[in-house]
Amino acid sequence: MPPIRHLAAAAGLAYLGPMARTGPQGLSNEELDAYVLARLKAVGVDLSVLPEDDPEAPVDRRRVLAGARRFLRTTPSVILALELDPQEVTPSLYPAGLRASTSGDGADG
Amino acid sequence: MAEVPRGLPPQDVRVDRRLFLERVAALAAAAATGTALSPGTLTASAAPPAPTIRLPDPGAVQSTEPYHMSLAELATLIRERSLSPSELLEIYLGRIDAWDATLMAFNTIVAEAARRRADALGRSPWSGPLHGIPLALKDNYYTAGVRTTANSHIFVDFVPAFDATAWTRLQDAGAILIGKTQMGPLATSRATTPDGVHTTVNAWAPYDPRVSPGGSSSGSATSVALGLATASTGTQTGGSITDPAGRQGLTGLKPTMGRVSLHGIIPLTYTRDHPGPLARDARDAAIMLQAMAGPDPADPRTAGHPPVPDYLAAAEPARRGDAVTLRWPTRVGVLPGYLDVPKEPARGTLPGRAEAEAGARRAMLGKLEEAGATLVELPFPEDWDVLTSREFNDVRLPERTEPFLRYLRDDVRLFGVSLSPWIHGLLLSGPEYLRGQRARLLLLRRVLDAIFTRCDVVVQTAPIPFDMIGLPLITFPIGFERSSGTDLPMPALLGGPPWGEERLLSVAAAYQALTDWHRRRPPDPKTSRGDAGEDGELSKATPRRRMDVLDVLEEAQ
Numbered sequence: 001m002p003p004i005r006h007l008a009a010a011a012g013l014a015y016l017g018p019m020a021r022t023g024p025q026g027l028s029n030e031e032l033d034a035y036v037l038a039r040l041k042a043v044g045v046d047l048s049v050l051p052e053d054d055p056e057a058p059v060d061r062r063r064v065l066a067g068a069r070r071f072l073r074t075t076p077s078v079i080l081a082l083e084l085d086p087q088e089v090t091p092s093l094y095p096a097g098l099r100a101s102t103s104g105d106g107a108d109g
Numbered sequence: 110m111a112e113v114p115r116g117l118p119p120q121d122v123r124v125d126r127r128l129f130l131e132r133v134a135a136l137a138a139a140a141a142t143g144t145a146l147s148p149g150t151l152t153a154s155a156a157p158p159a160p161t162i163r164l165p166d167p168g169a170v171q172s173t174e175p176y177h178m179s180l181a182e183l184a185t186l187i188r189e190r191s192l193s194p195s196e197l198l199e200i201y202l203g204r205i206d207a208w209d210a211t212l213m214a215f216n217t218i219v220a221e222a223a224r225r226r227a228d229a230l231g232r233s234p235w236s237g238p239l240h241g242i243p244l245a246l247k248d249n250y251y252t253a254g255v256r257t258t259a260n261s262h263i264f265v266d267f268v269p270a271f272d273a274t275a276w277t278r279l280q281d282a283g284a285i286l287i288g289k290t291q292m293g294p295l296a297t298s299r300a301t302t303p304d305g306v307h308t309t310v311n312a313w314a315p316y317d318p319r320v321s322p323g324g325s326s327s328g329s330a331t332s333v334a335l336g337l338a339t340a341s342t343g344t345q346t347g348g349s350i351t352d353p354a355g356r357q358g359l360t361g362l363k364p365t366m367g368r369v370s371l372h373g374i375i376p377l378t379y380t381r382d383h384p385g386p387l388a389r390d391a392r393d394a395a396i397m398l399q400a401m402a403g404p405d406p407a408d409p410r411t412a413g414h415p416p417v418p419d420y421l422a423a424a425e426p427a428r429r430g431d432a433v434t435l436r437w438p439t440r441v442g443v444l445p446g447y448l449d450v451p452k453e454p455a456r457g458t459l460p461g462r463a464e465a466e467a468g469a470r471r472a473m474l475g476k477l478e479e480a481g482a483t484l485v486e487l488p489f490p491e492d493w494d495v496l497t498s499r500e501f502n503d504v505r506l507p508e509r510t511e512p513f514l515r516y517l518r519d520d521v522r523l524f525g526v527s528l529s530p531w532i533h534g535l536l537l538s539g540p541e542y543l544r545g546q547r548a549r550l551l552l553l554r555r556v557l558d559a560i561f562t563r564c565d566v567v568v569q570t571a572p573i574p575f576d577m578i579g580l581p582l583i584t585f586p587i588g589f590e591r592s593s594g595t596d597l598p599m600p601a602l603l604g605g606p607p608w609g610e611e612r613l614l615s616v617a618a619a620y621q622a623l624t625d626w627h628r629r630r631p632p633d634p635k636t637s638r639g640d641a642g643e644d645g646e647l648s649k650a651t652p653r654r655r656m657d658v659l660d661v662l663e664e665a666q
Contacts, residue, residue, distance in 0.1 A: 039535060044518040058305040058526040059658040067529040067662050071503070072536060078500035079541045082492075082548055089550040091134055091543070 029069060036068045119423065119437055119611035121565065124415045126557050129365070129579070129607035134550055164188065164238065175200050176336030177630050180393035183339055184238040194227040194241025194285065197339075201243050201287055205337050211315050211634050213300070213308040214328040214337060216248045217256055218288040226285050238396045238421075240283035245338035247329050248289040249296055250276050250384075251373035255286070259375045260294045262303045262523045263516050273373030274408065275342065275384050275401045282400040287338050290328030294527045296344055296377045298656065298664040299324030299353075305526030305656040312357055313631045314595045318653045323353025324664065329387050330357040334631055340388040340397055346377045346505070348572035351584040354387045355600030358586045358629060360617060361387045362394045363572070365608050366579025367414060369398070370405035376512055378505040381576055390627045391585065391617035395424035398610065415608055423611035426622035433622040435481045436615040441603075442487045442564030443474065456663070461592035469588035469599045470568070473620065480619040485564045490555035496548055497574040503533065504545025505577075510534025526655075529662045553578040561606040566616055569602045581605045583613040586626040598626070 027035075040047060053062040117123070164185040175183060175197055186192035202220055209215055223243065230241040246252065249259045251269035258264045272280070280286075291300040291309045299321050300309035307318045309327040312334035314320035322331050326343030330353035333341050343350040345363040354361025362385050369384040376382060386397030399420045404411045427436045448471050454463045474484060495501070510531050516523050517531060524531055537545075556578060560567050569575060575582050582605075586598045601620075605613045621627050656664075 036532075036536065040532070043514070043535060045521060045532075045535065046518075047521060049520060049522055058655060059522075059524075059528050063658050064529055064532060067659055068532055068536060071533045075500040075503045075533075076537065076541045078495075078498065079504065079545050079548070082495065082501075082544060084544065084547050084551065089134075089547045089554065091546060091550070 032069045032072055033065050036065060036072070119609070119615070120415055120418045121606045121609040121612050124608060126561065126607050130550065130553055130557065174336075176204060178339075179389045180242060180339045180396055181238065181390075183242060184240070184396075187241050188235045193231045194243075195224065195231050197241065198223055198227040198243050198285060198287065201337055201339075204335070205288070208315075208335060208634055209337065212310055212312065212331050212335060212337070214290055214331040214335075215245070215288040216258055216260070216291050216328070219255055219286055222255075223285050223287050230283060230285070236283050238282075239279060239400055241285065242283065242339045243285045243287040244279060245288055245290045245329055245332040245341040246276060246286060247292055247326050247341070247343050249292060249344060249375040250289075250342060251375075252276060252286060252289065255289065257289065257375070259296065260292050260300060260303060260308075261527070262525055263295070263513070264375065265303075269373070271373060273384075274370035274405045276373070278403070279342075279397070279400050284400070288332075290326070290332055290341060292327060292329075293325030293349075293661075293664075294525055295375070296325040296346065296349060297527045297530065298661045300327035301526065301656055303525035303527075305658075305661065307653040307656070310653075311597075313597050314593065315631075315634045317593070317595070320593055320595070320597065321356060323356035325349040326353045326387060330354055330359055330361075333357075333359055333387055333389065335633070336630065340386055340393055342397070342401075343385060343387050344374060344377070345383045345385060345572070345576060345582075346381045347502070347576050350383070350385050350387060351572050351582050351600075351602055355584040355586075355602065356598065358589075358598035358627070358631070359387050360390050360394045360583070360585045360621075360627060361385070362398060362610065362613070363576070363582045364398060364402065364610055365414075365581045367408075367410040367412075368417075368581075368608070368610070369401045370403075370408040370411050372405055372407040378508045379512075380508060381505055381579070383576070383579070390621050391583075391614050392421070392424045394583075394617075395420040395614050418608075418611050420611060420614055424614040424618045426618045427615075433480055433619055435477075435619045437565075437612065438481070438483075439477075439566060439612065439616060440483045440485045440564040441474065441477055441616070442485050442560055442567035444487055444489060444568060447568050447570065448474075459592040462590060465588070465590035465592065466599050469590075470601065473587040473601050474568075476620055476623050477616065480623060482616070487560060487563055487567070490552075490559040492551075492555070493574075496552040496555070497577065501545055501548050501552075502573055502577065503537070504542060504549070506530055506534035507537050507542050508534070526658055526661050529658050549577055553580075556580070557606065565612055566603045566605050566609065569604045572602065575604045580607060581609050581613055583610075583617050585617045585621065586629070587620075587624075588626060589629070598629075 047061050051057050051060045054060045164181055250273040251257055253269055253272045257267050257269050293299055294303050301307055309322045309331050310318050311320045311322040312331045326349050329341035329343045332338045334357040350361040350363045363383045364385050371382050386394045388394040388397055402417045427434050448467055450463045450467050513531055521528055572582055584600045584602050587601045588599045589596045590599055603613055
């Protein structure tokens with residue numbers, strides 16, 4: 001990752017180019033399935049109650065895992081490829097709550 | 110119609126839009142960190158001005174059948190005591206009995222409670238435009254003592270102990286609950302059973318379930334379109350008001366994030382859920398929003414907004430001499446490709462539909478120019494395609510998963526056909542979620558800087574970008590086309606800056622004063638409940654199909 005001072009000095013807010021998209025493209029289906037099932041097990045979610053592969057059922061393990069693999073192969077890497085200046089668009093606590101509790105009438109705008 | 114002068118400028122130019130940026134940042138931070146925004150720090154905004162209601166003259170009521178009338182027209186008749194709330198209610202109940210077996214718009218009808226309330230309101234002094242008006246509520250709004258299912262196994266027996274704030278306000282304004290409407294399970298797709306079998310159909314194609322009614326507020330749209338209720342409520346996280354309203358010839362309004370309380374509504378995404386109305390025209394939508402909007406101590410997201418303005422005045426068509434004119438000088442932003450026929454139409458688009466839509470959009474812009482609008486060609490904000498992509502839209506999913514984690518642990522089968530997005534919410538890491546939240550702020554900043562410094566409303570072709578950043582949207586019909594063999598409405602979708610509801614309503618109202626698309630109603634189905642199974646249209650109808658977990662993923666709101 002580029003050093004923070006490099007990012008802060010660069011013009012503009014979004015850095016779509018320099019960050020190489022990394023992700024699980026090189027991982028096999030089996031590896032991704034193992035990751036998904038382990039993650040779910042870690043938080044107490046159990047897919048084994050679903051049918052393994054039943055085209056007549058609205059949902060089965062095969063299709064849930066296929067959707068999860070597709071998600072993991074695209075979404076995280078696209079999101080992380082957007083590099084943002086740490087000095088910009090920072091999440092911050094909404095100031096109106098403090099203003100409402102100190103200004104007396106709470107009216108805004 | 111009101112003669113211009115226009116009075117105060119609309120709220121979108123009277124308040125600091127950067128305030129909204131701060132609000133979204135705060136919501137993102139609260140969602141990301143789990144920080145509670147304490148209701149104890151909230152106080153109500155300054156008292157709003159009394160809304161201006163100018164109902165049509167009784168002689169100007171254009172429809173002959175009450176079930177085809179607009180809310181404003183019905184309010185006129187009720188105020189004049191030409192029609193009682195009980196008479197109106199019975200008309201709707203009769204139509205529900207006749208047609209809802211075909212339409213499947215409702216989950217629950219509360220006929221007896223509605224009759225008692227209509228009777229009481231009929232003996233009360235007229236209190237405003239919603240007095241005695243029967244409404245349909247999406248089945249994710251809490252209704253005290255009435256089952257609230259969200260079409261999900263999870264809530265199949267859920268009977269709330271209190272009403273959603275938005276519904277309380279509509280009741281306080283005199284509305285009557287006629288029933289709870291079908292929806293996509295947990296507000297995801299078009300309406301289905303929890304296991305994915307299509308239920309609600311489009312009122313314009315009741316025998317062809319392949320024609321989507323729009324989702325997820327499907328029953329809310331169908332019930333109003335066919336005249337089973339006067340207006341309805343919906344919720345929108347990814348198009349769920351504007352999509353069904355647009356597909357069924359209605360005017361749907363998704364307000365600015367936080368303008369309407371979410372307290373007592375089953376959550377889908379804390380920082381993206383928006384309650385709002387589905388109605389027959391801009392004036393009806395204004396009447397509904399006027400009642401629904403405002404601060405709620407039980408919902409911190411409603412704090413810190415400017416006072417609720419006079420939406421009814423905004424939706425009053427204005428005239429200069431004999432000409433319909435926009436209430437305020439308005440620049441309409443037109444983004445690249447809006448009038449083009451896409452080379453690759455959206456999934457499920459029938460041949461010919463895209464060409465018809467392009468023509469209708471061009472004609473709509475011409476009408477707005479006729480009303481005095483200035484068209485402004487705009488480029489997309491920088492990185493628009495990336496920041497509004499499916500992957501950045503996925504950032505909403507952990508917010509979806511968190512409140513339902515106990516149900517996921519109990520039994521994933523409770524989620525039926527909608528399971529996958531809740532699983533994906535567990536697969537996004539903290540840094541990825543935070544990066545996505547910051548990207549939303551970047552998108553909002555760029556929309557404010559690149560679009561709303563140059564125009565007052567902007568055309569949109571899909572709701573997702575403005576749903577991501579909490580900005581208001583309005584949809585209204587701009588034509589019909591027959592690519593599916595039946596007349597289907599074509600909608601416009603316009604977006605506004607923070608608190609731009611007045612402006613959006615004023616634009617839709619001016620357009621509707623110059624056109625009559627919003628006055629068209631679908632024909633009643635040819636077969637009623639009693640004829641089902643005989644040699645009628647029902648027996649020839651395409652069977653309702655079942656969606657599977659991957660179909661829902663494609664449609665997910």
